Amino acid sequence: MARERSARTGWLLVLPALALLCALTLYPVGYGIWISFFDKHSFFPGERFVAAANYLAVFADEEFWRAVRLGLVYSISTIALQLGLGVGAALLLNEALPGRNVLRAIVVFPYVIPTVVAVIIWKWLLNSQFGLVNYALETARLVDEPISWMGRDWIMVSLILVSVWQFFPFVVIAVLARLQTIPPELYEAATVDGASAFRRFLHVTLPQLASVLFVVVLLRSIWMFTKFDTPWLLIQGGGAETYIRTLPIYTYMRAFAYYEAGRGSAMAVVMFLMLVVAAALYFRLWRREESL
Amino acid sequence: MTRALRLGGWRGALLLAGVAALLFFTAFPFAWMIATAFKAPREIFVSPPTFFPSELTLENVSRLFAQTRFATYLANSVLVASGTVALTLAIATPGAYSLTRFRYRGRETISATILFVYMFAPIMIIIPFYVLMRTLGLANTHLGLVLAYTTFCLPFALWLLRTFFQSIPLELEEAALTDGASRAQSVRYVVLPLALPGVVATGIFTFILAWNDYIFARVLISADELKTLPVGIADLYNASVVDWGMIMSAGMLVLLPVLAVFVVVQRYMVAGWGSGGIKG
Numbered sequence: 001m002a003r004e005r006s007a008r009t010g011w012l013l014v015l016p017a018l019a020l021l022c023a024l025t026l027y028p029v030g031y032g033i034w035i036s037f038f039d040k041h042s043f044f045p046g047e048r049f050v051a052a053a054n055y056l057a058v059f060a061d062e063e064f065w066r067a068v069r070l071g072l073v074y075s076i077s078t079i080a081l082q083l084g085l086g087v088g089a090a091l092l093l094n095e096a097l098p099g100r101n102v103l104r105a106i107v108v109f110p111y112v113i114p115t116v117v118a119v120i121i122w123k124w125l126l127n128s129q130f131g132l133v134n135y136a137l138e139t140a141r142l143v144d145e146p147i148s149w150m151g152r153d154w155i156m157v158s159l160i161l162v163s164v165w166q167f168f169p170f171v172v173i174a175v176l177a178r179l180q181t182i183p184p185e186l187y188e189a190a191t192v193d194g195a196s197a198f199r200r201f202l203h204v205t206l207p208q209l210a211s212v213l214f215v216v217v218l219l220r221s222i223w224m225f226t227k228f229d230t231p232w233l234l235i236q237g238g239g240a241e242t243y244i245r246t247l248p249i250y251t252y253m254r255a256f257a258y259y260e261a262g263r264g265s266a267m268a269v270v271m272f273l274m275l276v277v278a279a280a281l282y283f284r285l286w287r288r289e290e291s292l
Numbered sequence: 293m294t295r296a297l298r299l300g301g302w303r304g305a306l307l308l309a310g311v312a313a314l315l316f317f318t319a320f321p322f323a324w325m326i327a328t329a330f331k332a333p334r335e336i337f338v339s340p341p342t343f344f345p346s347e348l349t350l351e352n353v354s355r356l357f358a359q360t361r362f363a364t365y366l367a368n369s370v371l372v373a374s375g376t377v378a379l380t381l382a383i384a385t386p387g388a389y390s391l392t393r394f395r396y397r398g399r400e401t402i403s404a405t406i407l408f409v410y411m412f413a414p415i416m417i418i419i420p421f422y423v424l425m426r427t428l429g430l431a432n433t434h435l436g437l438v439l440a441y442t443t444f445c446l447p448f449a450l451w452l453l454r455t456f457f458q459s460i461p462l463e464l465e466e467a468a469l470t471d472g473a474s475r476a477q478s479v480r481y482v483v484l485p486l487a488l489p490g491v492v493a494t495g496i497f498t499f500i501l502a503w504n505d506y507i508f509a510r511v512l513i514s515a516d517e518l519k520t521l522p523v524g525i526a527d528l529y530n531a532s533v534v535d536w537g538m539i540m541s542a543g544m545l546v547l548l549p550v551l552a553v554f555v556v557v558q559r560y561m562v563a564g565w566g567s568g569g570i571k572g
Binding site for chain 2 (some may be wrong): 006009010011012013014016018021022024025026027028031032043055089093095097103104105107108109110112114115116117121123125132135171172219222226227229230236250255256261264265269
């Protein structure tokens with residue numbers, strides 16, 4: 001009886017959280033799937049059932065496939081760079097350096113700032129006329145004329161640079177946390193066995209990091225593939241916006257520039273399904289690796 | 293246990309070079325923003341560029357407050373972020389307590405759902421969410437914005453607090469209950485004091501998420517007097533000729549509250565607790 005009453009108290013305590021999650025996240029997700037089958041204006045009421053027409057239009061749209069390609073280029077390159085830089089930085093910051101905690105805090109800081117600040121800082125550094133980066137490159141005689149970082153040839157590179165700067169600290173945080181729990185005995189044993197620093201990293205550190213890297217790659221993939229604000233804010237006022245129009249940007253434009261809520265939702269659903277399929281493949285691949 | 297570092301030798305030199313490069317990459321952009329914010333407009337564009345302003349000036353900051361609605365955006369951001377923290381904590385704290393201390397059917401399903409929703413990105417729900425808010429008459433209101441932020445703060449707040457409550461030994465509560473305390477009393481006098489650092493840290497992470505958001509504020513708010521800082525600054529940048537001194541001082545000022553609260557929670561972040569403390 002006491003158990004039943006306590007179960008009821010438990011339910012009552014979690015109920016507000018559950019209600020809010022259902023009302024504000026799960027319901028919109030369901031509603032989004034629903035309106036993806038309708039022709040619906042983003043502002044005006046009223047809708048018309050069109051069955052799969054939105055999806056067919058999406059798949060027939062060249063611009064959609066281009067957005068998918070650009071999104072893949074963006075997410076794969078930023079994730080690779082974030083991983084490399086993040087793991088390297090975490091290894092460095094795990095050493096017994098003087099002022100280590102302050103160093104760690106500084107390195108993590110770009111991750112907690114508003115994206116708009118990250119973007120304006122880099123737009124200023126990469127300004128083609130007065131930017132410090134071009135000045136440094138020209139002074140070092142690495143380039144003859146200023147690079148147009150926001151122009152069509154370079155805007156993807158600029159976007160990748162800003163994104164890596166902003167998001168690699170996530171990898172640092174996760175990896176550093178794991179490094180601190182690796183038992184020192186493992187290293188001592190390896191050292192006694194005469195393993196070099198590189199071999200210690202390969203055979204002691206890396207296997208220990210495998211599980212955390214698995215989660216990091218999963219989360220970063222989801223969040224980079226759906227990243228909206230960094231490319232969107234970088235796009236503004238450049239004239240090269242179509243060169244970084246990734247899938248989230250194009251989805252947003254469909255809904256809030258062309259006012260096609262139905263078709264925009266269909267694109268969001270497709271984006272979601274792509275992630276689900278990718279995640280399923282990823283999990284399978286991982287399991288095969290594990291069993292080897 | 294830390295291995296002692298010998299700063300001599302090639303290994304030490306390599307290490308120091310790596311740290312210096314890392315520090316330069318992360319910190320220099322901030323330093324350049326601050327330096328620019330304090331320079332007089334004509335010094336900003338000189339060639340060769342100077343790093344330290346030849347004379348420190350607050351011209352840019354005062355122009356920011358005089359010529360733009362920065363003060364209004366600031367007040368809006370403070371209001372919306374605080375509202376989000378209050379609502380999220382009020383709902384997530386009892387929820388997380390329930391998930392760690394009570395047994396009932398569906399508990400594991402709820403936890404799994406929370407983790408699943410945590411991985412959602414705003415772009416995946418923004419369209420239906422906007423239509424929903426319009427139908428409810430909450431588009432273009434701060435309440436609508438607080439609700440939007442709560443959707444993506446709640447899952448991670450529940451998750452963090454759950455981890456935190458799990459770290460508080462059950463025996464302490466049981467001892468209080470055995471001594472004749474009621475459930476409410478044991479929560480009030482035993483659990484909450486121990487959980488307080490976790491609740492504060494979760495509140496700070498929530499504040500940062502709400503403070504930083506761009507997409508929900510962009511979509512939900514159209515009236516200029518209701519805009520928050522990220523949207524206000526983005527519009528300032530897009531206005532016409534970019535006033536770099538003013539923009540850099542705006543960026544600097546937006547970072548001050550983030551920096552202040554970050555100092556409190558950074559040790560949690562690098563210690564691993566709450567490594568998922570923030571998403572983005």
